Amino acid sequence: MLKFGVVVVPGSNCDHDTIYVLKHIYKQDAVPLWHKTSDLQGCDAIIVPGGFSYGDYLRAGALARYSPMMNAVAEFAKNGGIVVGICNGFQILCEAGLLPGALLLNTQPHSGINYSCKNIHLIAENDNTALTTGIPKGKALTIPIAHGEGRYFADAETLEKLNKNGQIIFRYCDEKGKITPDSNPNGSLENIAGICNETKNVFGMMPHPERASDEHLGNTDGKYILSALVKTVQARKAERLVVS
Amino acid sequence: MEAIAKEIKVNVETARQLGLSEDEFQKIVTILGRTPNYTELSIYSVMWSEHCSYKNSIYWIKTLPREGKGLLAKAGEENAGLIDIGNGYACAFKIESHNHPSALEPYQGAATGVGGINRDIFTMGARPIAQLNSLRFGNINTDKTKWLMKGVVRGIGHYGNAFGVPTVGGEVFFDECYNVNPLVNAMSVGIVKVGETISATSYGEGNPVIIIGSSTGKDGIHGATFASADITEDSAESLPSVQVGDPFQEKLLLEASLEIIKTGAVVGMQDMGAAGIICSTSEMSAKGQSGMNIWLDKVPLRQQNMQPFEILLSESQERMLVIVKKGREKEVEAILEKWDLHYAVIGEVTNGDRLKYYVHGELVADVPAETLVLGGGAPVYHREFKEPQYYREFQKFDIDTIKEPSNYKEIADYLLTHPNIASKRWVYEQYDSMVGTVNMSSNKPSDAAIVNIKKSDSALALKVDCNSRYVYADPHKGGAIAVSEAARNIVCSGGEPMAITNCLNFGNPYNPEVYWQFVEAIKGIGEACTEFNTPVTGGNVSFYNQSSYEGPVFPTPVIGMLGIIKNKNKVMTLDFKNEGDLIYLIGECYNDISSSEYLYSWHNVKEAPAPHFDLSEEYEVQFAVKEVIEKNLVESAHDCSDGGLFITLAESAMAGKLGFDIDTDTSIRKDAFLFGEGQSRVVVTVKPENEDAFTDMLLNSNAEFSFLGVVDGNEMIIDGEVYGKVEDMKGQYDNAIGKIVEG
Numbered sequence: 001m002l003k004f005g006v007v008v009v010p011g012s013n014c015d016h017d018t019i020y021v022l023k024h025i026y027k028q029d030a031v032p033l034w035h036k037t038s039d040l041q042g043c044d045a046i047i048v049p050g051g052f053s054y055g056d057y058l059r060a061g062a063l064a065r066y067s068p069m070m071n072a073v074a075e076f077a078k079n080g081g082i083v084v085g086i087c088n089g090f091q092i093l094c095e096a097g098l099l100p101g102a103l104l105l106n107t108q109p110h111s112g113i114n115y116s117c118k119n120i121h122l123i124a125e126n127d128n129t130a131l132t133t134g135i136p137k138g139k140a141l142t143i144p145i146a147h148g149e150g151r152y153f154a155d156a157e158t159l160e161k162l163n164k165n166g167q168i169i170f171r172y173c174d175e176k177g178k179i180t181p182d183s184n185p186n187g188s189l190e191n192i193a194g195i196c197n198e199t200k201n202v203f204g205m206m207p208h209p210e211r212a213s214d215e216h217l218g219n220t221d222g223k224y225i226l227s228a229l230v231k232t233v234q235a236r237k238a239e240r241l242v243v244s
Numbered sequence: 245m246e247a248i249a250k251e252i253k254v255n256v257e258t259a260r261q262l263g264l265s266e267d268e269f270q271k272i273v274t275i276l277g278r279t280p281n282y283t284e285l286s287i288y289s290v291m292w293s294e295h296c297s298y299k300n301s302i303y304w305i306k307t308l309p310r311e312g313k314g315l316l317a318k319a320g321e322e323n324a325g326l327i328d329i330g331n332g333y334a335c336a337f338k339i340e341s342h343n344h345p346s347a348l349e350p351y352q353g354a355a356t357g358v359g360g361i362n363r364d365i366f367t368m369g370a371r372p373i374a375q376l377n378s379l380r381f382g383n384i385n386t387d388k389t390k391w392l393m394k395g396v397v398r399g400i401g402h403y404g405n406a407f408g409v410p411t412v413g414g415e416v417f418f419d420e421c422y423n424v425n426p427l428v429n430a431m432s433v434g435i436v437k438v439g440e441t442i443s444a445t446s447y448g449e450g451n452p453v454i455i456i457g458s459s460t461g462k463d464g465i466h467g468a469t470f471a472s473a474d475i476t477e478d479s480a481e482s483l484p485s486v487q488v489g490d491p492f493q494e495k496l497l498l499e500a501s502l503e504i505i506k507t508g509a510v511v512g513m514q515d516m517g518a519a520g521i522i523c524s525t526s527e528m529s530a531k532g533q534s535g536m537n538i539w540l541d542k543v544p545l546r547q548q549n550m551q552p553f554e555i556l557l558s559e560s561q562e563r564m565l566v567i568v569k570k571g572r573e574k575e576v577e578a579i580l581e582k583w584d585l586h587y588a589v590i591g592e593v594t595n596g597d598r599l600k601y602y603v604h605g606e607l608v609a610d611v612p613a614e615t616l617v618l619g620g621g622a623p624v625y626h627r628e629f630k631e632p633q634y635y636r637e638f639q640k641f642d643i644d645t646i647k648e649p650s651n652y653k654e655i656a657d658y659l660l661t662h663p664n665i666a667s668k669r670w671v672y673e674q675y676d677s678m679v680g681t682v683n684m685s686s687n688k689p690s691d692a693a694i695v696n697i698k699k700s701d702s703a704l705a706l707k708v709d710c711n712s713r714y715v716y717a718d719p720h721k722g723g724a725i726a727v728s729e730a731a732r733n734i735v736c737s738g739g740e741p742m743a744i745t746n747c748l749n750f751g752n753p754y755n756p757e758v759y760w761q762f763v764e765a766i767k768g769i770g771e772a773c774t775e776f777n778t779p780v781t782g783g784n785v786s787f788y789n790q791s792s793y794e795g796p797v798f799p800t801p802v803i804g805m806l807g808i809i810k811n812k813n814k815v816m817t818l819d820f821k822n823e824g825d826l827i828y829l830i831g832e833c834y835n836d837i838s839s840s841e842y843l844y845s846w847h848n849v850k851e852a853p854a855p856h857f858d859l860s861e862e863y864e865v866q867f868a869v870k871e872v873i874e875k876n877l878v879e880s881a882h883d884c885s886d887g888g889l890f891i892t893l894a895e896s897a898m899a900g901k902l903g904f905d906i907d908t909d910t911s912i913r914k915d916a917f918l919f920g921e922g923q924s925r926v927v928v929t930v931k932p933e934n935e936d937a938f939t940d941m942l943l944n945s946n947a948e949f950s951f952l953g954v955v956d957g958n959e960m961i962i963d964g965e966v967y968g969k970v971e972d973m974k975g976q977y978d979n980a981i982g983k984i985v986e987g
Contacts, residue, residue, distance in 0.1 A: 010492070010495070010496055010583065010584065011492050011495055013406075013407070013408025013495065013679055014408075014679060016680075017679065017680060017681040020698065021681065050679075051408060052405070052406040052491070052492060052495075054492065055406060055490070055491065055493075056406070115402070115405060116673050116674070117674075117675060117676045117678060118673050119686070119687070144678050144686070146678060146679065208678070211678045211679075211681055214681055214696075216684055216696050216703075217678075217681065217682075217683065217684055217687065217696070218684065218686065218687030
């Protein structure tokens, strides 16, 4: 069994959900990691969950990066550990410089109304990262979003690099898997919904796979993503055990 | 701080300015045995305001059924109702209004309404897991309404989203009667282990009184008094009466409060809402039959030069008052520090019944707690009521005066895109409906919102309901319909109705015709609650919902109902499932278009009685629906409500992306059949192989039923006429409100 760490900062509100699905749906161990500490408790992978950290009053994710725990997470990532940021977690990882680019105020669906919570469709760009292994090519996954600041932005140079290195992992699409302007729920550049860093161990995505995991909620497409994560981390752990 | 307030001269005129009557002033003088000082007078003025004392409603509220199965706290006993839901869990739930603040400052008014109702839940030790809201606005085509609506929805959304509790259901209704005075009612539902709740009480001499959370400012002073008067042209000058919300602070308070309760070091806890420190200190002391010494100079302030009465009455948000067992302060303080929350010991519990408020050692107010509170010394009034003339006039409506239309498709399109009927998607997508991973209706809609209770076999079914047009036409029937429709929705979702909370929004109680609406609605609600065995666990009365120039709003007693689905694998949904399934109607169609959206908006005929309704017929229909769901004989169930049978069919079709082909009943008018809003009807679909068992069961029931047609193709077909493609109609239905509001 793997042990996942879920970072808890003041204002996190998807921490309980993430721990619940990891334990009860994916049958792994999961513990909260309090922001004031820097002890990763021997976790195999780290998730930075959604929420409104510090109320997001300054800028989404801007303050949370300064916590002792986020310093420990950065160190963990530097050593190759797998870190996944979901929604506010993605924003925090961008603010912390662990992922390139930034998440800006949504420009859709209406001007002046930024926040939107609904199911959207998502397509995996490749099937060789920790979050996308095994996702059938061309399959449109139905996953909820819930954010007001999720418009992915990066300068042209960064964007080109992301594309070239295969760092774009998810794009918004229509229900048939076509990437169209209409299927972009927040105005993200190139319909980008999720990315990873150059070494492909730090991930960020705006949609919430943990909200599409429990069959009682009528949609389990999130299992494609979180099962891939569990499998990848398991494989890496097994590899490390063999080496040592 | 300067204790200058007591130097303000107090007499009957001062009392009147603070909203107290001459009699009430004399009563205070008698209680104290002297003339109160200004601080004390302010205390009585808020505690005896309508908002805190329920002085004009409590007599009738007490006639509602308040006992029943699984009730763990009686109405008014705690901050919210508490129901045993099995598996060792209890559910705390309550609805409350924030109408007046929202009329002036929609964003903060609505946001703080959400904050307040959630505090009522977690102050009992329950973790909020779902929110609902019930909104009423004026004419949606006016800029004023668009401004109010955008502000209210954004306020609810921002507060609830950041707080991290999903908004799972609600209703939005438009009518010109709400042009000046919108209604914003918010409901919160929480879960707690039975026996782990905490009470809003205070006792134990020497126990410290601790204030937690935000600093106290001048916001919301006399807010409770403000809520107890009509809205006038000068109301905008009352802006300081509107509070400002901070959901981040509330989230910290939630987590810290639940942790503090777990220590066992807490005697009692209450949030600070209306009337702030004075309300929580007096209510807790009265409940625990003890007194308090409160040192107002110890209260953390966010402004300088606050007078004692301002500190006492401030409605600054996100504050809690906690009574801790003496000697165990450290355990509580450690948790507060963990969550970076401000706190201060501001007093101590005393024996006796006196509340003594000090500033730097000087006594500034001295009052007996019991005399301030509802059920204690607060006044109780019997108001005069009189049947208004319009009521009789409305009864005279004759359907034959309405010409039968020639183009039905045109009316179908009109109703489907009418703001009262069209999808509320523009509204609910601004709310986080999925945080908490408990919303079972996001992907599979039912008539009620279904909320998963993790680690148990059961789920909650929740509904807020009120058709205020019916209540206006006939308060007695309309009140009963509101309860019945909520129950019907829960039954259609496979649940069992358990209990209600209500938010009674009415006009000025000193108007005998408004008071008649109130009394009659209470009677109707009471009868229906008795029939369905759903006791009233608490709620809120909001009077004075009227403006000086537009008169009272429709009487709007919003019902928030809690239901239970014992086996969460047996949730019933409303979408059509398979082509070829047979469509049946349980209940009877009448030649009735009274008070329907069709009559009111399409024909512009606003004077008609409530639609057909009979309580025992309703009971039989619900009983039959419950039975066929229980026996797995139906594939979908959806009740007939606003817009009538056509809208019911269209909604099931759009949700299931499947068409239907039905025939109307030629024995009644086609407009009554399709668009009439006669109550007690449910559309179900049945697999052909289950038809015999289904009809056998209904033949043995006391409910009427009839065959309508089949689920078929991708079009809506009635009497052989195609009304449109399901997909196209869904596009119109989904986008109608957004188009109007966004322009």
